[in-house]
Amino acid sequence: xxxxxxxxxxxxxxxxxxxxxxxxxxxxxxxxxxxxxxxxxxxxxxxxxxxxxxxxxxxxxxxxxxxxxxxxxxxxxxxxxxxxxxxxxxxxxxxxxxxxxxxxxxxxxxxxxxxxxxxxxxxxxxxxxxxxxxxxxxxxxxxxxxxxxxxxxxxxxxxxxxxxxxxxxxxxxxxxxxxxxxxxxxxxxxxxxxxxxxxxxxxxxxxxxxxxxxxxxxxxxxxxxxxxxxxxxxxxxxxxxxxxxxxxxxxxxxxxxxxxxxxxxxxxxxxxxxxxxxxxxxxxxxxxxxxxxxxxxxxxxxxxxxxxxxxxxxxxxxxxxxxxxxxxxxxxxx
Amino acid sequence: xxxxxxxxxxxxxxxxxxxxxxxxxxxxxxxxxxxxxxxxxxxxxxxxxxxxxxxxxxxxxxxxxxxxxxxxxxxxxxxxxxxxxxxxxxxxxxxxxxxxxxxxxxxxxxxxxxxxxxxxxxxxxxxxxxxxxxxxxxxxxxxxxxxxxxxxxxxxxxxxxxxxxxxxxxxxxxxxxxxxxxxxxxxxxxxxxxxxxxxxxxxxxxxxxxxxxxxxxxxxxxxxxxxxxxxxxxxxxxxxxxxxxxxxxxxxxxxxxxxxxxxxxxxxxxxxxxxxxxxxxxxxxxxxxxxxxxxxxxxxxxxxxxxxxxxxxxxxxxxxxxxxxxxxxxxxxxxxxxxxxxxxxxxxxxxxxxxxxxxxxxxxxxxxxxxxxxxxxxxxxxxxxxxxxxxxxxxxxxxxxxxxxxxxxxxxxxxxxxxxxxxxxxxxxxxxxxxxxxxxxxxxxxxxxxxxxxxxxxxxxxxxxxxxxxxxxxxxxxxxxxxxxxxxxxxxxxxxxxxxx
Numbered sequence: 030x031x032x033x034x035x036x037x038x039x040x041x042x043x044x045x046x047x048x049x050x051x052x053x054x055x056x057x058x059x060x061x062x063x064x065x066x067x068x069x070x071x072x073x074x075x076x077x078x079x080x081x082x083x084x085x086x087x088x089x090x091x092x093x094x095x096x097x098x099x100x101x102x103x104x105x106x107x108x109x110x111x112x113x114x115x116x117x118x119x120x121x122x123x124x125x126x127x128x129x130x131x132x133x134x135x136x137x138x139x140x141x142x143x144x145x146x147x148x149x150x151x152x153x154x155x156x157x158x159x160x161x162x163x164x165x166x167x168x169x170x171x172x173x174x175x176x177x178x179x180x181x182x183x184x185x186x187x188x189x190x191x192x193x194x195x196x197x198x199x200x201x202x203x204x205x206x207x208x209x210x211x212x213x214x215x216x217x218x219x220x221x222x223x224x225x226x227x228x229x230x231x232x233x234x235x236x237x238x239x240x241x242x243x244x245x246x247x248x249x250x251x252x253x254x255x256x257x258x259x260x261x262x263x264x265x266x267x268x269x270x271x272x273x274x275x276x277x278x279x280x281x282x283x284x285x286x287x288x289x290x291x292x293x294x295x296x297x298x299x300x301x302x303x304x305x306x307x308x309x310x311x312x313x314x315x316x317x318x319x320x321x322x323x324x325x326x327x328x329x330x331x332x333x334x335x336x337x338x339x340x341x342x343x344x345x346x347x348x349x350x351x352x353x354x355x356x357x358x359x360x361x362x363x
Numbered sequence: 364x365x366x367x368x369x370x371x372x373x374x375x376x377x378x379x380x381x382x383x384x385x386x387x388x389x390x391x392x393x394x395x396x397x398x399x400x401x402x403x404x405x406x407x408x409x410x411x412x413x414x415x416x417x418x419x420x421x422x423x424x425x426x427x428x429x430x431x432x433x434x435x436x437x438x439x440x441x442x443x444x445x446x447x448x449x450x451x452x453x454x455x456x457x458x459x460x461x462x463x464x465x466x467x468x469x470x471x472x473x474x475x476x477x478x479x480x481x482x483x484x485x486x487x488x489x490x491x492x493x494x495x496x497x498x499x500x501x502x503x504x505x506x507x508x509x510x511x512x513x514x515x516x517x518x519x520x521x522x523x524x525x526x527x528x529x530x531x532x533x534x535x536x537x538x539x540x541x542x543x544x545x546x547x548x549x550x551x552x553x554x555x556x557x558x559x560x561x562x563x564x565x566x567x568x569x570x571x572x573x574x575x576x577x578x579x580x581x582x583x584x585x586x587x588x589x590x591x592x593x594x595x596x597x598x599x600x601x602x603x604x605x606x607x608x609x610x611x612x613x614x615x616x617x618x619x620x621x622x623x624x625x626x627x628x629x630x631x632x633x634x635x636x637x638x639x640x641x642x643x644x645x646x647x648x649x650x651x652x653x654x655x656x657x658x659x660x661x662x663x664x665x666x667x668x669x670x671x672x673x674x675x676x677x678x679x680x681x682x683x684x685x686x687x688x689x690x691x692x693x694x695x696x697x698x699x700x701x702x703x704x705x706x707x708x709x710x711x712x713x714x715x716x717x718x719x720x721x722x723x724x725x726x727x728x729x730x731x732x733x734x735x736x737x738x739x740x741x742x743x744x745x746x747x748x749x750x751x752x753x754x755x756x757x758x759x760x761x762x763x764x765x766x767x768x769x770x771x772x773x774x775x776x777x778x779x780x781x782x783x784x785x786x787x788x789x790x791x792x793x794x795x796x797x798x799x800x801x802x803x804x805x806x807x808x809x810x811x812x813x814x815x816x817x818x819x820x821x822x823x824x825x826x827x828x829x830x831x832x833x834x835x836x837x838x839x840x841x842x843x844x845x846x847x848x849x850x851x852x853x854x855x856x857x858x859x860x861x862x863x864x
Contacts, residue, residue, distance in 0.1 A: 225725040226718035229707075233715055236706040243663060243695050243702065244769065245687045245719040304706040 049353065050297045050310035053346050054317045061320045065327050071203060077319050078208030083108070083273075084286055085211050085315035086266045088293040089218045090140075090259030092311045095294050096222075097252055098235040098303030099147060099154035101259050104290055105283030106165035107139045112267035112277045113169040116181035119271070123187045125196075132268040133261055139165060140260015141253070148252030162287065169279035181277040190275075197272030207269050214262070215312045222308045231255060235303030289318055292339065296346040317342065365424075366391045366555050367412075367443075367524055372421035374407055381407045385421075385581045387574050389524060394546060394556040396570035396587070400599055404579040405559055409526055413445040414438045426523060444517030445526045450509050454502040459484040461501055462516055487519055492548050507538030511545055518549065525549075526557045531565055532650045543569050561648050563592040563853040577601050592855040593846075600845040609796050609821045610840075611804065615640050619808050620660070620777055624669035629655035630832040632669070637810065639776075642803045644819030644843070645812045647829030647852055653812045654696060656829075657779045660810075661693040662686040673777065687720060689777075692770030694763070696782035696812075702766045703754055710736050710750040712765050717772045739768035743798060760791025767798065777808045784818065796821050816845040830854045 062069055087104045094101040111132050119128040139161070146157045173181060183190060199206045222228040230251050233241040242248050271277065295301065296317055297310025318339055325335050367389040374382040382404045389395045399405045410416045412423065414433040423430045425441055438445075452461055459480045468483070470476045484497035493515060495508050504512065510530050517525050527546075531539045546556060546569060558570055566573065567587060575582040575598040582598050616639030625633045630652030637643050645653045658664045660671055665681040672678070673689045686693075695701035704712055710729075713736050718727075736750055743764045747757055754762060763783060770778055780799070784792045799822050803809055813819060819826050826843045828835045828851040835851040850856035 224727050226722055226727060227725060229711060229715065229718060229727070232706060233704050233711075236704045237700075239700055240702050240704055241715070243661075243683065243693065244704075244716045245683050245773075246715065247684065247719070304704075 050313040054313040079205035081319040082207045082211040088290040090262040091290040092294045102158040103161040105286030106162045107263035108283035110165040110169040120184045132264040136260040136264020140257045144253035144256030148249040364391045368424045393571040396566045396573040399576035403576040442523035444522035446513045459497040563855040626668035627659040644823030644826035651829035652832035691777045692775030693779040760787040
């Protein structure tokens with residue numbers, strides 16, 4: 030019985046189910062091309078990359094947390110909190126570099142709080158990040174109220190403002206810089222997951238925690254680090270958001286982003302049970318959702334239908350992931 | 364009066380005969396000990412009686428009635444209750460709720476009549492002489508009381524025959540006395556018991572009659588009063604076994620591991636020393652503390668007292684990583700739960716431990732790893748296609764070899780093998796013994812915990828026998844034989860020595 034599974038390992042069906050995220054993203058992209066028809070432009074396509082950046086980078090953090098068997102519901106609120114205070118720091122210092130350092134450090138700190146509670150205090154990840162999801166956004170909103178304005182606005186009169194905002198809009202060889210950052214993060218994450226010992230550790234913890242522990246892995250430390258990385262990526266996302274938009278509304282920024290990130294991870298083929306899945310899928314999962322936004326925009330239908338379609342695609346993706354192996358084993362049985 | 368009579372029972376699983384023409388009978392109002400080693404066929408016989416397995420041939424008469432197709436439900440209705448080793452109690456429900464599950468007493472309004480149920484339960488406990496409060500959560504009961512609650516449930520369901528499968532494993536001496544008191548009382552009331560245990564002193568305390576099985580065959584039956592622990596042990600073990608040619612005599616090196624009055628969860632005041640290149644067999648009945656001792660040496664459990672020294676250096680903290688840097692490796696029991704990373708390939712499973720030791724260099728050099736894995740694969744004769752295959756695609760024996768290779772990759776010098784041949788077929792077992800011998804020959808120090816004494820005879824230089832968390836004795840190779848080890852492991856030997864001395 031076990032031998033059969035070996036032989037089918039490399040079959041086309043397996044590859045299709047391992048890389049179903051490519052098929053899904055491709056299907057949605059073709060739908061986009063059809064809807065847009067002759068109006069499709071290169072810069073329009075490149076914009077998909079740009080608009081995938083913020084959620085995409087967050088989704089990589091989410092992917093790591095899910096691979097360890099956990100989850101991070103606080104990503105949207107971390108994005109909100111870090112970028113809100115990022116605006117304050119930029120306005121106070123006028124330095125892009127200091128702002129970048131701040132967003133990364135603040136993100137890592139928020140993640141570390143999650144990580145210590147989950148890894149060392151052994152509290153359930155769902156509950157911890159649910160709580161910090163409420164806390165982080167509330168802090169951002171509360172602090173804003175004390176300043177007496179309605180949104181965090183970057184000070185346009187600062188000398189570095191144009192350079193900062195310009196970075197968010199700039200292109201290198203027609204490719205948006207923000208999109209390039211997303212690609213770099215993807216490369217880095219995929220490399221970490223597949224070619225480093227730490228990457229393997231993350232999978233081991235999610236696959237069999239007890240065995241990982243008895244094999245000498247520092248399970249607690251691994252968990253903490255994963256949430257720190259997740260926070261760090263949220264910090265980077267916050268920096269990109271500021272560059273792209275110049276302002277932050279803490280009431281709305283990052284709302285439901287945790288859900289989109291989870292969806293991107295799931296569409297990317299990462300198992301919610303932990304231990305398996307390719308991080309590359311996260312990029313495709315995130316882009317799939319951005320393309321849906323574009324399709325709805327070009328169709329000119331009410332944007333409120335957006336989540337209906339996204340939800341349906343999510344169900345469809347999971348359905349395919351569950352059905353493909355079943356169909357394969359059934360075909361094998363015959 | 365005969366309550367149960369099983370005659371000429373045979374059973375085979377996929378061509379392998381596990382019971383062959385076995386006779387077994389129980390009188391009314393007696394405690395009947397069913398004896399035999401692991402794999403003798405006790406569980407199969409009881410599972411046939413309980414309706415879990417169907418017999419291939421033979422007849423079962425219970426309480427004057429011939430029982431044909433037996434199902435779990437039918438045996439329950441007939442009055443046979445099986446108290447399993449893993450108790451079937453709901454820890455989060457109260458005592459009376461467990462007893463009245465699906466037999467609840469209702470009020471006129473069809474709500475639960477709690478007070479009536481509690482009163483009935485209390486009545487029953489009083490008649491049995493049991494001191495359990497019906498209104499507490501089962502999780503708050505001591506292990507023995509849980510055991511007794513299971514028996515009470517059986518009595519409540521009007522059981523005439525109660526099967527107790529190693530009921531004393533998790534009990535201390537006082538609790539065992541208490542349990543036996545209840546059993547005696549119920550016996551006087553006419554209930555019968557089948558008592559499955561390895562512990563000779565308990566059998567000779569509580570049982571009236573016995574039946575011995577060996578390799579699926581009926582060996583003997585009789586009255587406990589007419590026999591002795593030594594004789595019963597001989598019947599259980601037989602003299603079929605001889606240790607054939609795996610063992611090689613070797614020069615042993617210096618002491619590399621020593622325990623001085625080590626105390627931890629499940630064991631107490633354990634002292635021994637192991638030399639470089641030595642194979643130390645460790646054995647004891649379930650719950651005797653061998654496994655816990657190994658886990659404590661490995662740092663997976665806290666050391667509560669005494670010392671553990673590795674190469675003369677005291678290991679102080681409960682820290683697996685520290686043990687690993689001192690070149691200790693452990694193959695835990697229960698491979699599926701404790702060793703295997705199911706989503707990993709062979710190569711990844713092999714390297715998972717080494718990675719934690721070499722975590723300063725984060726980049727994985729797959730080429731180099733493949734070369735070393737290939738070396739181990741050949742040395743250990745691992746049968747697999749590709750190193751990238753899933754670990755789950757291998758047979759149990761080959762999986763275990765990959766786990767062994769995991770520790771060879773870390774270059775561990777002291778290997779703790781906890782039940783290494785569990786769930787492995789006979790051929791692969793022999794291979795594993797041979798590997799253990801080869802590794803010892805190369806200077807590895809190996810501790811093997813197993814319940815199968817023939818295994819120890821094959822490979823060990825010495826054998827430490829545990830009973831109730833203590834080392835009873837450490838036998839030199841010449842003295843290791845199944846009978847003697849059993850006598851120590853069941854505490855018979857200790858008792859007779861005390862009497863003599």
